[in-house]
Amino acid sequence: MMKHILFAAGLTAGIAVAGAQGVHAQEPYKIGVSAGLTGYAATVDRAWRDGVELAVAAVNAKGGVMGRKLQVVVEDNRSEPQESVTVYRKMLSSDKVDVFISGCVSAGNFAAAGLVVRAKVPMMLCSILPQQPDHLQWAFTTLPPAGFEVDKRLEYLKEKTQIRKIAVLHDPTPYANLQKGVAERNAAKFGLEVVSVDQYKQDDADLSVQISKARAAGAGAILKIGLGGTTLTAAKNIKQLGADMLLLTSLEDLAVFGPVSEVLGDKFFFVASPSQVYEALAEGDLKNGIKAFLDPWREKFKDRDPNWASRGWDGVMLTVAAIEKAKSFEGEKLRAAYEELTGFQGTTGMYNFRPDLHQGITRNPFVLATIEAGKVKVVQ
Known part of the structure; x- marks a missing residue:
């Protein structure tokens, strides 16, 4: 009698475990996105978010990854570091996200990195990488x-x-x-x-003082470094000053660059x-990699600019490749699998990660x- 009871109990427990695993297999794999949907980074981070969501839709249309569909959880960090900490904490504690594929606000990703490390949740970012070694271990970038x-x-x-004298x-x-x-x-x-060399704030409405200083120093060109509407402000000031x-x-x-080109014409260039x-x-692997994203985009x-969205697409596809390589959704195994991804053709270039290299693009993919x-023209 006792053997029958033990057998029945064991069978019930086995069914319960199998059932739990089956339920887990059907749960969506949650991707957290901390993005500056408002604030100075809005143009690029909205595109990043849209690229992530487009890639998730493409993966889910093919059945997901290892039996699980993907789900995107997006929070607006308002392009602010402190708000980033808040939204990361919310996605970790309330939404229980499994991985972060977050946007381009570097300071925000830095500020929240400690939370992510303690939770052992990897980050694939649009931004530069955190500098602290323990934070860097869990962060990767496109x-x-x-x-x-x-x-x-x-x-x-x-x-x-x-030109031999320049301003920054x-x-x-x-x-x-950086x-x-x-x-x-x-x-x-x-x-x-x-x-x-001069610094400005992202909400500055006039940069004529900095530009006048650069002209007085003999600069024939300005390297403008930063996102948002200040690029158009700088262009207008250059023209107003007759510089x-x-x-x-x-x-x-490119939505930012269009009006700038109308102001400065052939005196305006940008990294593309x-x-x-x-x-x-030219025809080849890079163009084919872009086409896989660009057709659904x-x-x-x-005709919306595909640049930042293509990086978001890469972030998802790299994550899917790492899950399949690890044969696991577990954070530590996924983190280790990211480090082993090499020869991965993305939309920006070929990704080659290593344990000591979490910035996967190693060859310069840019043109000037x-x-x-109204058309983009390559000059260099």
Whole structure:
């Protein structure tokens, strides 16, 4: 009798465990997105979010990953570090997200990194990486090194112009400061001299003081580093001052660049990613990688700039590849699998991660471009 009771109890327990595993397998795998949907980063982070959601829809249409559908949880950090901490904490405690594929507000991702490490939830970011070693262990990025953006502009000035004195105008974000430092260190290698360095705030409505200082120092070009409407402000101030200077800006949404090109015409240049110049690319793996994203993107969003969304798409596809590589959804195993992803063709370039390299793009994918008659044109 006792054997029958034990057998029945064991069978019931086995069914319960199997049932629990079956339920777990059907639960969505939750992707948390901390994004600046308002504030200075809104243009790029809204696109990042849309790219993440587009990729999730594509993965789910094929059945999800390892029997589970993906679900996106998005919170607006208002482009502010403290708000980022709040939304990360909310997604960890209330939403129980499994991984973060978060946007481009570097300071916000830095501020929340401690929470993520303690929860053992990996982050795939649009921003630069945290600097603390224990935080860095759990963070990965789709963003190429900051020097790639800077060097592309310095290279153009050296090879295509007679300008040898430049100014740097940057916002206070970690990424902008990183680029500023690269410009100061690398200018001499391109035969250039940085004669003026000034910082501005993202909500500044006038930059004429900084631009006048750069002109007085003899700068023939300004490297503008930072996102948002201040790029148009700088362009208007250059024109109002009658300054004979080039404006070379960082990566940004083309919606921002259109009005700038109308103000400065052929004195305006910007760093462009491969997805922004898709038609000009040679046939090959990179163009095919972009096409996989660009076809559904254009179907849904028409001519909207694909750059930041393509990175969000990459973030999801890298995560899916890591889950499949690890054969697990568990945080530590996913983190380790990210480190082993090599030869992964994305929309920005080829990703090659290592345990000592969490910034996967190692070859400069950028070109320098301008806008003529409303069309993007590659110049370098």
